[in-house]
Amino acid sequence: MAVSARRGAPLTLEEISSVALRLIDEGGMEGLSMRKLAAELNVNPMSLYHHVASKEALIGLICATAAHHVQLPPDDGSPWQEQLRELALAYYRHVRAHQSLWTYLQNHPEAVADRQMSIWQALYRILRLAGVPESELRRTSDVLHAFVTGFVVAETRGHLPDDPDEISRDFDTAIRLIIHGLAGFSS
Amino acid sequence: MAVSARRGAPLTLEEISSVALRLIDEGGMEGLSMRKLAAELNVNPMSLYHHVASKEALIGLICATAAHHVQLPPDDGSPWQEQLRELALAYYRHVRAHQSLWTYLQNHPEAVADRQMSIWQALYRILRLAGVPESELRRTSDVLHAFVTGFVVAETRGHLPDDPDEISRDFDTAIRLIIHGLAGFSS
DNA sequence: TCCATAGCCATACACCGTATGGCTGACGCT
DNA sequence: AGCGTCAGCCATACGGTGTATGGCTATGGA
Numbered sequence: 001m002a003v004s005a006r007r008g009a010p011l012t013l014e015e016i017s018s019v020a021l022r023l024i025d026e027g028g029m030e031g032l033s034m035r036k037l038a039a040e041l042n043v044n045p046m047s048l049y050h051h052v053a054s055k056e057a058l059i060g061l062i063c064a065t066a067a068h069h070v071q072l073p074p075d076d077g078s079p080w081q082e083q084l085r086e087l088a089l090a091y092y093r094h095v096r097a098h099q100s101l102w103t104y105l106q107n108h109p110e111a112v113a114d115r116q117m118s119i120w121q122a123l124y125r126i127l128r129l130a131g132v133p134e135s136e137l138r139r140t141s142d143v144l145h146a147f148v149t150g151f152v153v154a155e156t157r158g159h160l161p162d163d164p165d166e167i168s169r170d171f172d173t174a175i176r177l178i179i180h181g182l183a184g185f186s187s
Numbered sequence: 188m189a190v191s192a193r194r195g196a197p198l199t200l201e202e203i204s205s206v207a208l209r210l211i212d213e214g215g216m217e218g219l220s221m222r223k224l225a226a227e228l229n230v231n232p233m234s235l236y237h238h239v240a241s242k243e244a245l246i247g248l249i250c251a252t253a254a255h256h257v258q259l260p261p262d263d264g265s266p267w268q269e270q271l272r273e274l275a276l277a278y279y280r281h282v283r284a285h286q287s288l289w290t291y292l293q294n295h296p297e298a299v300a301d302r303q304m305s306i307w308q309a310l311y312r313i314l315r316l317a318g319v320p321e322s323e324l325r326r327t328s329d330v331l332h333a334f335v336t337g338f339v340v341a342e343t344r345g346h347l348p349d350d351p352d353e354i355s356r357d358f359d360t361a362i363r364l365i366i367h368g369l370a371g372f373s374s
Numbered sequence: 375t376c377c378a379t380a381g382c383c384a385t386a387c388a389c390c391g392t393a394t395g396g397c398t399g400a401c402g403c404t
Numbered sequence: 405a406g407c408g409t410c411a412g413c414c415a416t417a418c419g420g421t422g423t424a425t426g427g428c429t430a431t432g433g434a
Contacts, residue, residue, distance in 0.1 A: 010381065034422065044383045046423080051381095055422065197412065221391065231414045233392080238412090242391065 011043065011051055017062045021098065024062070028100045032059075063105060070094045072122050080129035085175050087122055088148055092171065095148065198230065198238055204249045208285065211249070215287045219246075250292060257281045259309050267316035272362050274309055275335055279358060282335065 019040050023032045034055055038045040052058045071094075073086040095102045123141050132140050206227050210219045221242055225232040239245045258281075260273040282289045310328050319327050 033420085035420085046384080047382050049423070220389080222389080233415080234413050236392070 021062050024100050029104045070119050080126050083126045208249050211287050216291045267313050270313045
Protein backbone atom coordinates (compact mmCIF):
# COMPACT_ATOMS: atom_id res chain seq x y z
CA MET A 1 0.00 0.00 0.00
CA ALA A 2 2.12 2.80 -1.19
CA VAL A 3 5.16 1.78 0.77
CA SER A 4 7.87 4.37 1.24
CA ALA A 5 9.62 5.48 -1.91
CA ARG A 6 13.01 5.20 -0.19
CA ARG A 7 12.44 1.94 1.65
CA GLY A 8 11.35 -1.56 0.89
CA ALA A 9 9.07 -2.49 3.76
CA PRO A 10 6.50 -0.44 5.69
CA LEU A 11 7.41 0.99 9.06
CA THR A 12 6.69 -0.93 12.24
CA LEU A 13 6.24 0.34 15.77
CA GLU A 14 9.11 -1.85 16.94
CA GLU A 15 11.43 -0.40 14.34
CA ILE A 16 10.42 3.15 15.17
CA SER A 17 10.76 2.80 18.92
CA SER A 18 14.04 0.91 18.78
CA VAL A 19 15.70 3.47 16.54
CA ALA A 20 14.26 6.26 18.68
CA LEU A 21 15.71 4.63 21.79
CA ARG A 22 19.08 4.42 20.09
CA LEU A 23 18.92 8.11 19.25
CA ILE A 24 18.12 8.91 22.88
CA ASP A 25 20.93 6.70 24.16
CA GLU A 26 23.37 8.36 21.81
CA GLY A 27 22.39 12.00 22.02
CA GLY A 28 20.27 12.40 25.14
CA MET A 29 16.67 13.45 25.14
CA GLU A 30 17.46 16.40 22.89
CA GLY A 31 19.01 13.98 20.44
CA LEU A 32 15.57 12.71 19.55
CA SER A 33 13.57 14.73 17.09
CA MET A 34 10.89 13.56 14.74
CA ARG A 35 12.92 14.82 11.84
CA LYS A 36 16.15 13.10 12.83
CA LEU A 37 14.25 9.92 13.57
CA ALA A 38 12.58 10.04 10.17
CA ALA A 39 15.93 10.64 8.48
CA GLU A 40 17.39 7.65 10.32
CA LEU A 41 14.51 5.55 9.00
CA ASN A 42 14.80 6.91 5.47
CA VAL A 43 11.33 8.29 5.64
CA ASN A 44 9.50 11.58 5.58
CA PRO A 45 8.97 13.12 9.03
CA MET A 46 5.22 13.11 8.62
CA SER A 47 5.13 9.41 7.90
CA LEU A 48 5.84 8.78 11.56
CA TYR A 49 2.54 10.32 12.47
CA HIS A 50 0.75 7.54 10.72
CA HIS A 51 2.04 5.17 13.39
CA VAL A 52 2.32 7.46 16.41
CA ALA A 53 -0.04 10.19 17.57
CA SER A 54 2.62 12.60 18.78
CA LYS A 55 6.17 12.80 20.03
CA GLU A 56 4.91 12.42 23.57
CA ALA A 57 3.06 9.26 22.64
CA LEU A 58 6.20 7.97 20.99
CA ILE A 59 8.18 8.48 24.17
CA GLY A 60 5.49 6.68 26.12
CA LEU A 61 5.80 3.77 23.72
CA ILE A 62 9.55 3.68 24.12
CA CYS A 63 9.27 3.65 27.90
CA ALA A 64 6.72 0.87 27.92
CA THR A 65 8.69 -1.43 25.64
CA ALA A 66 11.97 -0.65 27.40
CA ALA A 67 10.45 -1.48 30.79
CA HIS A 68 9.62 -4.98 29.56
CA HIS A 69 13.29 -5.68 28.96
CA VAL A 70 14.35 -5.47 32.60
CA GLN A 71 15.61 -8.85 33.79
CA LEU A 72 13.69 -9.54 36.99
CA PRO A 73 15.25 -11.75 39.68
CA PRO A 74 13.29 -14.95 40.42
CA ASP A 75 11.04 -15.21 43.45
CA ASP A 76 13.10 -17.67 45.47
CA GLY A 77 12.75 -17.77 49.21
CA SER A 78 15.77 -15.60 49.98
CA PRO A 79 15.40 -12.79 52.55
CA TRP A 80 13.92 -9.50 51.35
CA GLN A 81 17.19 -7.67 51.80
CA GLU A 82 18.84 -9.87 49.22
CA GLN A 83 15.89 -9.79 46.85
CA LEU A 84 15.69 -6.02 47.05
CA ARG A 85 19.39 -5.86 46.38
CA GLU A 86 19.11 -7.96 43.24
CA LEU A 87 16.07 -6.13 41.95
CA ALA A 88 17.77 -2.79 42.50
CA LEU A 89 20.85 -4.07 40.72
CA ALA A 90 18.86 -5.24 37.72
CA TYR A 91 17.00 -1.96 37.60
CA TYR A 92 20.25 -0.07 38.06
CA ARG A 93 21.89 -1.83 35.14
CA HIS A 94 18.93 -1.01 32.96
CA VAL A 95 18.94 2.61 34.01
CA ARG A 96 22.66 2.82 33.27
CA ALA A 97 22.06 1.43 29.81
CA HIS A 98 19.38 4.02 29.04
CA GLN A 99 20.24 6.89 31.30
CA SER A 100 18.70 9.76 29.42
CA LEU A 101 15.39 8.01 29.01
CA TRP A 102 15.12 7.18 32.69
CA THR A 103 16.11 10.56 33.98
CA TYR A 104 13.49 11.99 31.68
CA LEU A 105 11.07 9.49 33.13
CA GLN A 106 11.74 10.76 36.59
CA ASN A 107 10.39 14.15 35.65
CA HIS A 108 7.53 12.86 33.53
CA PRO A 109 6.03 10.11 35.64
CA GLU A 110 2.81 10.22 33.64
CA ALA A 111 4.66 8.30 30.93
CA VAL A 112 4.69 5.17 33.12
CA ALA A 113 1.44 5.52 34.97
CA ASP A 114 0.94 1.79 34.49
CA ARG A 115 1.60 0.20 37.85
CA GLN A 116 0.75 -3.26 36.52
CA MET A 117 4.20 -3.59 35.01
CA SER A 118 6.03 -6.59 36.31
CA ILE A 119 8.88 -4.62 37.81
CA TRP A 120 6.50 -2.76 40.10
CA GLN A 121 4.79 -6.00 41.03
CA ALA A 122 8.11 -7.45 42.03
CA LEU A 123 9.02 -4.38 44.06
CA TYR A 124 5.66 -4.43 45.84
CA ARG A 125 6.13 -8.07 46.75
CA ILE A 126 9.55 -7.39 48.24
CA LEU A 127 8.37 -4.32 50.12
CA ARG A 128 5.57 -6.37 51.63
CA LEU A 129 8.17 -8.87 52.76
CA ALA A 130 10.05 -6.00 54.36
CA GLY A 131 7.00 -5.09 56.39
CA VAL A 132 5.94 -1.97 54.52
CA PRO A 133 2.21 -1.50 55.16
CA GLU A 134 -0.10 -1.76 52.18
CA SER A 135 -1.07 1.89 52.27
CA GLU A 136 2.57 2.96 51.93
CA LEU A 137 3.52 0.66 49.07
CA ARG A 138 2.97 3.11 46.30
CA ARG A 139 4.70 6.02 47.94
CA THR A 140 7.62 3.94 49.12
CA SER A 141 8.18 2.48 45.68
CA ASP A 142 8.04 5.95 44.18
CA VAL A 143 10.74 7.13 46.54
CA LEU A 144 12.90 4.07 45.88
CA HIS A 145 12.57 4.66 42.17
CA ALA A 146 13.76 8.23 42.60
CA PHE A 147 16.48 6.94 44.86
CA VAL A 148 18.03 4.47 42.46
CA THR A 149 17.84 6.84 39.55
CA GLY A 150 19.33 9.52 41.77
CA PHE A 151 22.20 7.20 42.46
CA VAL A 152 22.90 6.94 38.76
CA VAL A 153 22.87 10.71 38.46
CA ALA A 154 25.34 10.90 41.32
CA GLU A 155 27.51 8.25 39.69
CA THR A 156 27.57 10.14 36.46
CA ARG A 157 28.32 13.47 38.06
CA GLY A 158 31.22 12.47 40.29
CA HIS A 159 34.32 11.58 38.36
CA LEU A 160 34.21 7.91 39.04
CA PRO A 161 37.25 5.70 38.78
CA ASP A 162 36.96 3.18 35.98
CA ASP A 163 37.32 0.43 38.54
CA PRO A 164 34.08 -1.59 38.40
CA ASP A 165 34.78 -2.94 41.89
CA GLU A 166 34.60 0.52 43.37
CA ILE A 167 31.40 1.24 41.50
CA SER A 168 29.74 -1.83 42.89
CA ARG A 169 31.03 -0.93 46.34
CA ASP A 170 29.36 2.46 45.98
CA PHE A 171 26.18 0.77 44.93
CA ASP A 172 26.42 -1.44 48.00
CA THR A 173 26.59 1.68 50.12
CA ALA A 174 23.42 3.06 48.62
CA ILE A 175 21.55 -0.21 48.89
CA ARG A 176 22.60 -0.67 52.48
CA LEU A 177 21.28 2.80 53.18
CA ILE A 178 17.93 1.87 51.71
CA ILE A 179 17.75 -1.45 53.52
CA HIS A 180 18.64 0.07 56.86
CA GLY A 181 15.95 2.66 56.27
CA LEU A 182 13.31 0.14 55.36
CA ALA A 183 14.14 -1.95 58.37
CA GLY A 184 12.51 0.79 60.40
CA PHE A 185 9.12 -0.36 59.18
CA SER A 186 9.27 -3.89 60.51
CA SER A 187 10.87 -3.05 63.85
CA MET B 188 23.02 54.72 27.62
CA ALA B 189 20.37 54.05 25.09
CA VAL B 190 17.89 52.56 27.49
CA SER B 191 15.05 50.46 26.07
CA ALA B 192 12.57 52.33 23.91
CA ARG B 193 9.67 50.61 25.67
CA ARG B 194 10.93 50.85 29.26
CA GLY B 195 12.20 53.49 31.61
CA ALA B 196 15.10 51.80 33.35
CA PRO B 197 17.76 49.41 32.04
CA LEU B 198 17.41 45.71 32.70
CA THR B 199 18.99 44.14 35.75
CA LEU B 200 20.02 40.56 36.37
CA GLU B 201 17.71 40.37 39.37
CA GLU B 202 14.76 41.52 37.31
CA ILE B 203 15.51 39.06 34.54
CA SER B 204 16.01 36.06 36.77
CA SER B 205 13.01 36.78 38.98
CA VAL B 206 10.64 37.12 36.04
CA ALA B 207 12.18 34.01 34.47
CA LEU B 208 11.63 32.07 37.69
CA ARG B 209 8.01 33.21 37.71
CA LEU B 210 7.57 31.96 34.16
CA ILE B 211 9.04 28.60 35.15
CA ASP B 212 6.84 28.33 38.23
CA GLU B 213 3.76 29.14 36.17
CA GLY B 214 4.37 27.13 33.01
CA GLY B 215 7.04 24.58 33.81
CA MET B 216 10.43 24.45 32.16
CA GLU B 217 8.82 24.67 28.75
CA GLY B 218 7.08 27.83 29.84
CA LEU B 219 10.38 29.69 29.77
CA SER B 220 11.57 30.93 26.42
CA MET B 221 13.81 33.86 25.69
CA ARG B 222 11.08 35.35 23.57
CA LYS B 223 8.36 35.07 26.18
CA LEU B 224 10.71 36.36 28.83
CA ALA B 225 11.61 39.35 26.70
CA ALA B 226 7.95 40.06 26.00
CA GLU B 227 7.24 39.92 29.73
CA LEU B 228 9.98 42.48 30.25
CA ASN B 229 8.81 44.70 27.39
CA VAL B 230 12.08 44.23 25.62
CA ASN B 231 13.50 42.76 22.44
CA PRO B 232 14.55 39.11 22.77
CA MET B 233 18.12 39.91 21.83
CA SER B 234 18.45 42.50 24.57
CA LEU B 235 18.57 39.67 27.09
CA TYR B 236 21.82 38.48 25.56
CA HIS B 237 23.50 41.64 26.67
CA HIS B 238 23.08 40.49 30.26
CA VAL B 239 23.18 36.72 29.88
CA ALA B 240 25.40 34.58 27.66
CA SER B 241 22.80 31.94 26.80
CA LYS B 242 19.59 30.39 27.99
CA GLU B 243 21.61 27.77 29.82
CA ALA B 244 23.55 30.46 31.62
CA LEU B 245 20.30 32.16 32.52
CA ILE B 246 19.01 28.96 34.10
CA GLY B 247 22.24 28.61 36.02
CA LEU B 248 21.76 32.14 37.31
CA ILE B 249 18.20 31.39 38.36
CA CYS B 250 19.31 28.28 40.23
CA ALA B 251 22.10 30.09 42.02
CA THR B 252 19.95 32.97 43.20
CA ALA B 253 17.08 30.67 44.12
CA ALA B 254 19.40 28.50 46.19
CA HIS B 255 20.36 31.51 48.29
CA HIS B 256 16.77 31.93 49.36
CA VAL B 257 16.56 28.63 51.25
CA GLN B 258 16.07 29.31 54.94
CA LEU B 259 18.77 27.29 56.64
CA PRO B 260 18.21 26.02 60.19
CA PRO B 261 20.67 27.43 62.77
CA ASP B 262 23.60 25.36 63.97
CA ASP B 263 22.42 24.75 67.50
CA GLY B 264 23.66 21.74 69.40
CA SER B 265 20.67 19.52 68.66
CA PRO B 266 21.28 15.92 67.50
CA TRP B 267 22.02 15.34 63.84
CA GLN B 268 18.75 13.52 63.29
CA GLU B 269 16.81 16.63 64.20
CA GLN B 270 19.07 18.96 62.27
CA LEU B 271 18.85 16.79 59.18
CA ARG B 272 15.11 16.73 59.57
CA GLU B 273 14.88 20.50 59.70
CA LEU B 274 17.25 21.02 56.80
CA ALA B 275 15.35 18.55 54.69
CA LEU B 276 12.10 20.26 55.60
CA ALA B 277 13.44 23.69 54.60
CA TYR B 278 14.78 22.26 51.38
CA TYR B 279 11.53 20.42 50.78
CA ARG B 280 9.47 23.56 51.17
CA HIS B 281 11.68 25.36 48.72
CA VAL B 282 11.47 22.53 46.22
CA ARG B 283 7.70 22.52 46.51
CA ALA B 284 7.64 26.24 45.81
CA HIS B 285 9.73 25.88 42.65
CA GLN B 286 9.06 22.34 41.55
CA SER B 287 9.80 22.58 37.87
CA LEU B 288 13.12 24.27 38.41
CA TRP B 289 14.30 21.67 40.89
CA THR B 290 13.20 18.65 38.95
CA TYR B 291 15.07 20.14 36.02
CA LEU B 292 18.05 20.55 38.30
CA GLN B 293 18.00 16.89 39.13
CA ASN B 294 18.69 16.03 35.53
CA HIS B 295 21.14 18.86 34.91
CA PRO B 296 23.39 18.77 37.96
CA GLU B 297 26.04 20.78 36.15
CA ALA B 298 23.88 23.84 36.78
CA VAL B 299 24.75 23.72 40.47
CA ALA B 300 28.27 22.41 40.36
CA ASP B 301 29.12 24.95 43.04
CA ARG B 302 29.45 22.95 46.23
CA GLN B 303 30.38 26.07 48.20
CA MET B 304 26.75 27.04 48.50
CA SER B 305 25.64 27.34 52.07
CA ILE B 306 23.01 24.63 51.84
CA TRP B 307 25.62 22.06 50.89
CA GLN B 308 27.90 23.26 53.63
CA ALA B 309 25.11 22.77 56.12
CA LEU B 310 24.35 19.30 54.79
CA TYR B 311 28.01 18.31 54.93
CA ARG B 312 28.24 19.44 58.52
CA ILE B 313 25.22 17.37 59.51
CA LEU B 314 26.42 14.32 57.61
CA ARG B 315 29.75 14.56 59.43
CA LEU B 316 27.83 14.61 62.68
CA ALA B 317 26.04 11.48 61.52
CA GLY B 318 29.35 9.72 61.06
CA VAL B 319 29.55 9.73 57.28
CA PRO B 320 33.24 9.48 56.35
CA GLU B 321 34.77 12.43 54.53
CA SER B 322 35.28 10.50 51.31
CA GLU B 323 31.57 9.69 51.10
CA LEU B 324 30.24 13.18 51.79
CA ARG B 325 29.79 14.20 48.22
CA ARG B 326 28.17 11.02 47.04
CA THR B 327 25.90 10.78 50.04
CA SER B 328 24.72 14.35 49.66
CA ASP B 329 24.07 13.74 45.98
CA VAL B 330 21.88 10.78 46.81
CA LEU B 331 20.03 12.66 49.53
CA HIS B 332 19.38 15.49 47.11
CA ALA B 333 17.89 13.07 44.63
CA PHE B 334 15.98 11.48 47.47
CA VAL B 335 14.21 14.60 48.71
CA THR B 336 13.40 15.82 45.24
CA GLY B 337 12.17 12.34 44.44
CA PHE B 338 9.86 12.60 47.40
CA VAL B 339 8.34 15.73 45.93
CA VAL B 340 7.82 13.98 42.62
CA ALA B 341 6.10 11.14 44.45
CA GLU B 342 3.97 13.63 46.36
CA THR B 343 2.90 15.30 43.16
CA ARG B 344 2.15 12.08 41.38
CA GLY B 345 0.00 10.38 43.99
CA HIS B 346 -3.31 12.05 44.49
CA LEU B 347 -2.60 13.42 47.89
CA PRO B 348 -5.32 14.39 50.31
CA ASP B 349 -5.37 18.09 50.98
CA ASP B 350 -4.78 17.38 54.63
CA PRO B 351 -1.44 19.03 55.51
CA ASP B 352 -1.13 16.74 58.52
CA GLU B 353 -1.01 13.69 56.32
CA ILE B 354 1.53 15.31 54.04
CA SER B 355 3.84 16.04 56.92
CA ARG B 356 3.32 12.48 58.17
CA ASP B 357 4.43 11.20 54.76
CA PHE B 358 7.44 13.43 54.92
CA ASP B 359 8.20 12.05 58.35
CA THR B 360 8.19 8.58 56.85
CA ALA B 361 10.69 9.51 54.20
CA ILE B 362 12.97 11.31 56.63
CA ARG B 363 12.89 8.44 59.06
CA LEU B 364 13.90 6.17 56.22
CA ILE B 365 16.88 8.36 55.47
CA ILE B 366 17.90 8.67 59.10
CA HIS B 367 17.67 4.95 59.72
CA GLY B 368 19.77 4.40 56.64
CA LEU B 369 22.42 6.90 57.65
CA ALA B 370 22.62 5.40 61.10
CA GLY B 371 24.33 2.46 59.44
CA PHE B 372 27.45 4.56 59.03
CA SER B 373 28.07 5.35 62.67
CA SER B 374 27.23 1.89 64.00
C1' DT C 375 -13.36 -3.34 -12.61
C1' DC C 376 -13.80 -0.11 -9.04
C1' DC C 377 -12.98 2.02 -4.93
C1' DA C 378 -11.84 2.44 -0.01
C1' DT C 379 -8.03 2.86 2.43
C1' DA C 380 -3.21 2.09 4.42
C1' DG C 381 0.98 4.19 3.91
C1' DC C 382 3.58 7.85 2.67
C1' DC C 383 4.88 12.56 1.40
C1' DA C 384 5.17 18.05 0.31
C1' DT C 385 4.03 22.20 2.02
C1' DA C 386 3.26 25.39 5.48
C1' DC C 387 2.80 27.53 10.10
C1' DA C 388 4.20 28.99 14.43
C1' DC C 389 7.54 28.53 17.56
C1' DC C 390 12.40 28.11 19.33
C1' DG C 391 17.66 29.81 20.42
C1' DT C 392 20.85 32.90 18.82
C1' DA C 393 24.61 34.91 15.22
C1' DT C 394 25.32 39.16 13.12
C1' DG C 395 25.51 43.80 12.78
C1' DG C 396 23.69 48.40 13.41
C1' DC C 397 21.47 52.19 16.06
C1' DT C 398 21.36 55.62 20.10
C1' DG C 399 22.80 58.19 23.67
C1' DA C 400 25.63 58.83 27.96
C1' DC C 401 30.27 59.26 29.58
C1' DG C 402 35.50 60.41 29.88
C1' DC C 403 39.12 62.89 27.81
C1' DT C 404 41.49 66.44 25.51
C1' DA D 405 33.18 72.15 22.67
C1' DG D 406 34.46 68.23 20.15
C1' DC D 407 35.30 63.51 19.88
C1' DG D 408 35.71 58.53 20.66
C1' DT D 409 34.16 54.66 23.29
C1' DC D 410 31.01 51.70 24.68
C1' DA D 411 26.77 50.08 27.28
C1' DG D 412 22.24 49.04 26.11
C1' DC D 413 19.04 47.89 22.92
C1' DC D 414 17.02 46.33 18.59
C1' DA D 415 15.93 44.33 13.48
C1' DT D 416 16.86 40.79 10.62
C1' DA D 417 17.93 36.29 9.52
C1' DC D 418 19.23 31.26 9.88
C1' DG D 419 18.51 26.76 10.99
C1' DG D 420 16.15 24.01 14.04
C1' DT D 421 11.67 22.19 16.28
C1' DG D 422 6.57 19.76 16.39
C1' DT D 423 2.74 19.07 13.64
C1' DA D 424 -1.87 20.56 10.83
C1' DT D 425 -3.47 20.03 6.34
C1' DG D 426 -4.25 17.88 2.28
C1' DG D 427 -2.84 15.12 -1.60
C1' DC D 428 -0.54 11.09 -3.83
C1' DT D 429 -0.15 5.91 -4.83
C1' DA D 430 -0.63 1.17 -4.77
C1' DT D 431 -2.95 -2.64 -2.75
C1' DG D 432 -6.94 -5.52 -0.94
C1' DG D 433 -11.75 -6.76 -1.11
C1' DA D 434 -16.26 -6.64 -3.56
